[in-house]
Amino acid sequence: MISANQLTKKFVTKERSSAFTLRGKTREIIAVDRVSFEAEDGKITGLLGPNGAGKTTTLRMLSTLLTPDSGKAIIDGADLATQKVAIRQKLGVLGDAKGIYWRLSPRENLLYFAKLQGMNRADAERRATQLIDELGLGALADRPTQGFSQGERMKVAIARALIHDPQTVLLDEPTNGLDIMSTRSMRELIRGLRAQGKCVLFSSHIMQEVSALCDRVVIIAKGRVVFDGTPPEVLSQSGASTLEDGFVRLIGSDEGLFA
Amino acid sequence: MSAFSLSRASVVARKEWVDLLRDRKSIFWALFAVAISGPLVLCILYFVAKSVSERIDKTTAAIVNVAFAPDLVRHLERRGIKIDPDPADYRDRVKRGELDAVIVIEPDFQQAMAEGRPAKITLVTESSRDRSAPIAAKLSREIERYAARIGSERLMLRGVSPVVASPVRVEELDLSSAEQRGARLLQVMSFYALFAGLMGAIAAALDVTAGERERQTLEPLLTTPVTAMELAFGKWLAVSAVNLLAVTISLTGFLVALQFVPLAKLGIPFSFGVREFAGFMAVLVPFAFMVPAVLLAIGAAGKTAKEAQSSLSIGASMVGLLPMISFLRQSQPPWWDALVPVNGQYATLSKVLRSETIPTLDWAAMWVIPAGIIVIALFGFARTLANEKLLAGR
DSSP: OEEEEEEEEEEEEEEOSSTTOSSOEEEEEEEEEEEEEEEOTTOEEEEEOOTTSSHHHHHHHHTTSSOOSEEEEEETTEETTTOHHHHHHHEEEEOSOOOOOTTSOHHHHHHHHHHHTTOOHHHHHHHHHHHHHHTTOGGGTTSOSTTOOHHHHHHHHHHHHHTTOOSEEEEESTTTTOOHHHHHHHHHHHHHHHHTTOEEEEEESOHHHHHHHOSEEEEEETTEEEEEEOHHHHHHHHTOSSHHHHHHHHTTOTTGGGO | OOOOOHHHHHHHHHHHHHHHHHOHHHHHHHHHHHHHHHHHHHHHHHHHHHHHHHHHHTOEEEEETGGGOHHHHHHHHHTTOEEEESOTTHHHHHHHTSSSEEEEEOTTHHHHHHHTSOOOEEEEEOTTOGGGHHHHHHHHHHHHHHHHHHHHHHHHHTTOOGGGGOSOOOOOOOOSOHHHHHHHHTHHHHHHHHHHHHHHHHHHHHHHTHHHHHTTOHHHHHTSSOOHHHHHHHHHHHHHHHHHHHHHHHHHHHHHHHHHSOGGGGTOOOOOOHHHHHHHHHHHHHHHHHHHHHHHHHHTTOSSHHHHHHHHHHHHHHHHHHHHHHHHOOSOOOGGGGGSTTHHHHHHHHHHHTTOOOOHHHHHHHHHHHHHHHHHHHHHHHHHHTOHHHHTTO
C-alpha cells in the first residue's frame, strides 16, 4: 500500500559552458509538483507519462533515494520522512538504474542483496533458487552475467528486487528494451505478484501496456497528476475513441511522447 | 538511519573482494607491475654500479706528449693504469665523451723537473658529465701521489725528513656504516614500496566507486537497508586488502631479487632480512589502509570512471613527488617532515634500511596520522556515495 500526498521535488542545476567558467547559470526545475495518488495491495497501479514527466523522480522519492522537498508518503504504514530503513525493507525496487554485477553470477548477485536485506544464508539460498527457477534462469544461474542478453539481465534485476519477498514493488519501466517474449513474461510476473496480494506500482510511457495490465492508471505530465482512474475512465473522461488519443489529450499535448 | 552494522559492512567487503579478484586482467597487471618494478630497479642499479666500478678498475690514461714524462708514465703503469699515448683531437673527443680525461704534459716538463721549477701538467676534463668524474678524480689523485713521492725524495736528498713538509695530515673518519652506504643507493626501494602501496589500490578504488556508478549498480544498492557508511567501510576494507596484497608482493619481489643480485660483490653490503621486512610492514600496513580511503573519497566524486581517473592522478603524483623533496633536500628536514603523509613514511622506511633506531614518536606518527586520515576520508566517501545530486546524474 502506497499513499503519496503532495510530493514535490525541485532540482537546481548549474550550467557551465566550459571547465573554466566560474559562475554558471543556475536553473531551477520542478521535476515533481505536488503529486498525490494511492496504490493498493492486490492491485497493479500504472504511473503513465511521457519521457521527462517526473515518473522516475517520483519512484526515486518513494524508494528513499531522493528526499522530497515537501509532501508526505506512507508505504505499508511506514512514513517516508522518518522510517527510511523500514521502507527499504518493505520495498522491492527495480529502479531506473538496472545494472547488475557482471563478474558475478545471477545467484551471487541475488545472494548479495539478500544478505544486505538481512536474510540468513539458508533463506537467502532457498529464495534465490526459487526465483531463478520461476524466471527460467536455471541454465545461467552460475555463470558470470557478462554477455547476458538484455532480457536475461532484466530478469536478474527483477529477481534481485524481489529477493526479500517485499509486500510493495516499484518497477520503473520494466519492459523497456525487451522483446515481445520477454515483455509477455514480465507481464505474467507482474500479474503473478498481484495474485499474491502485493502492491505493484510500475511506470511506463506506453498506454497500451498500462491498459493491458493496470487496475488503476495515474497519468503524470510535466510533474503533475493529470488523471487518476481506471483505464476505461481514460476514454470517458477524455472523450477520445482510442486509449492513445485519450492519453495524448490528457497530457495536453499533441506532440505526445516527444513533448 | 539505522545504526552501523558490522555484519552488513562485512557482506559488502566480501562481495567487493570476490568481485575485484574476478577482474583478472586489471588485478594481474597491477600486481605484475608491482612485483616486477622493484626487482627491475634493483637490476638496473646493479648493472650501473658494476659498470662504474669496472670503468674505475680499468682506467685508461690518455696522455699527450707521453715521451716528455717517462717517469710519470711508469708510475701510472705501476698503479695499474693503462696508457693511451698521444690521442689525436683530444679536446673534441673529451667534449664528445669519447675520452673521460686527458693528461697533457708540457714540452719542458723534464727540464722544469730537473731545475726544480714546478713542472706543469694539464688535466683536460668535462666536469658536467657525471660518468667521467670518477675517472678524472682518480687520475688527478694519481698525479698528486706521484708529485708527493718526488717531493719527499727531494727532501730526503737534502737530508730533511718528509714529515717536515706535511704539517697537517688529514684523516677521514666516516661515521656511516657499511649498511648505511649501501642503503643510500637502495633508498629507491623505499620509494617502490610506497609506489606499490598506491598501484595496488588505484584500479580497485576506481572499480568500486565510479565503476559502481557507471554500471548502474549503486542505485539498487542504496534502496536496500545498507547505509552509505557501511558501504564505504566495506569497500574500503576490500580495496585495502587488495592493496596489502600488492605491498606484500612487492616486498617479496625485492627479497627474492636480493637473493640473486650479488650486491655484496660490488662492495654494497645491503641486508634486507626479517628485521627490515618487519620494519617495512609496520610502516606499510597503515599506509596500505590509508591510501585506499583517500582514493575512494576522491573516486566517488566522479560520475564516470574516466572522470574519477583524472582526479585520482593527483593522488598518484603526490606519492611520486613528495619523496623527491627528501631526495633533493640538502638541509636537515624540519621537525614536521615526519608527520607529512608519504614523506614521513619514506623517511621512516629509509631509517629502517639504515638500521637506525626509530623514535617511538615516529612509530606513533606512522599509525595515528593514517588512522585520522582514514576516518576523515571514510566520512567524506560515505557522504559522496549517498549524494542525491550525483545519484540524479546532475
